[in-house]
Amino acid sequence: MAGSPAGTGFSSPSPAPPPPKILLAKPGLVTAGSGAGKFGRGGGGDDETVSLRSRLPPIGSLNLLSDSWEFHTDRFLPFLTENTDFTVVGVIGPPGVGKSTIMNELYGFDGSSPGMLPPFAIQSEDTKAMARHCTIGVEPRISAERLILLDTQPVFSPSVLAEMMRPDGSSTISVLSGESLSAELAHELMGIQLGVLLASICHILLVVSEGVHDINMWRLMLTIDLLKHGIPDPSSLNPSYSQSSNLGPDKENKDRAQDGGEEYLAAPVFVHTKLRDEGLSPHSFVQLRKALSQYFRTSSIMRAKYGNMAKGHLVSSVSSDTQSEDSTLTNLFTIPIKSKDDSPRAQYESYNSMLWKLRDQILSMNGPSFARNVSERDWLKNSARIWELVKNSPIIAEYSRTLQSSGMFRR
Secondary structure (H helix, E strand, O other): OOOOOOOOOOOOOOOOOOOOOOOOOOOOOOOOOOOHHHHOOOOOOOHHHHHHHHOOOOOOOOOOEOOOOOEOOOOOHHHOOOOOOOEEEEEEOOOOOOHHHHHHHHHOOOOOOOOOOOOOOOOOHHHHHOOOOOOOOEEEEEOOOOEEEEEEOOOOOHHHHHHHEOOOOEEOOOOOOOOOOEHHHHHHHHHHHHHHHHHHHOOEEEEEEEOOOOOHHHHHHHHHHHHOOOOOOOOOOOOOOOOOOOOOOHHHHHHHHHOOOOOOOOEEEEEEEEEOHHHHOHHHHHHHHHHHHHHOOOOHHHHOOOOOOOOOOOOOOOOHHHHOOOOOOOEEEEEEOOOOOOOOEOOEOOHHHHHHHHHHHHHHOOOOOOOOOOOHHHHHHHHHHHHHHHHOOHHHHHHHHHHHHOOOOOO
8 A cells, every 4th residue: 555664565556446436625725834633534655646736726725716816626526427317506605504514414424423513614612703614615425326416605794705805905816817906806706707607507506595594595586696697518518629728709618509499597596594483384485485476586597497496494383375486486495494402392393304305305406408418527527617717807807897986885
């Protein structure tokens, strides 16, 4: 084995192991100054490993999208296969709403197993106290069910904004190719770009909000729906397109998107977390669902045909008329706030029970299909090319100029 002392009698190298099919916790390829302290995982020091580290993101993880806002495939690609029967589930939401916890549940992580790290890091008490975020960019995992799970950094996050702001207020991150922006505007566009990417490369997109009154994520999804035009799914890219090429006019981008027919949009599932008793009643759920449907009534989110999941936490006391609503309504799921003993209260189910139900619903949900069959590995490679389309999107660039001229953001 690697690192064994000489003279043990094993002179021939062992064959290379097959690519792993399941990924749990974080890998050990971490540079001493960039991730080992954060994740508590170090690695050996052979020359090949050092060379590999030098061209990977400086984060001790498998980030597809790094803190420099660049897409990387090197680390995650070995975990993928030529299998074409897989489902991509992404998540987007503000800080502290439980995104990583939900993704750990979808993975099937059992937190009761001693010594096992969760696939996605969740906020510790220290992290909360320092108002920091755990996830940077896009963090992938793949489960036994061939679910490719994409956890993401929070949107509307003060800690993300603070980390990308220079003393003069400009952004340290190049969000739009070739344009210098203020940190506030770049931060606003990052959430939009992240959402457009996920809506383009995922089958199912979890849109997570806290409570029943926060509709900021609803607004963001409307903006994403508005600005996504011209961005294809990972199976519909023109084979001649090169990631490093300069993109042509808007029409050229739209032609690429139309290669696979109707424009693609991942199936959104709106998840509202940390609900208290007053928000858990069947009446409150029905009202929230009506408000959601009304909000998106003119968007393609409502016009698209998705396989609907069961109606969240509705219990048997809800009439069958309520449960047989129009199948074109958007998917909605609600999760109660976590209590210390996690015991169900009255007719309401517990926090853990609702997480389990959400997992079951997502695993059985029929999301939209890509225009053509694509393997896991080709999905990843094409996703990197889609990211270039997103960063060079003339529609998003025009939206940025509109925001800039509105006077809402410093120059």
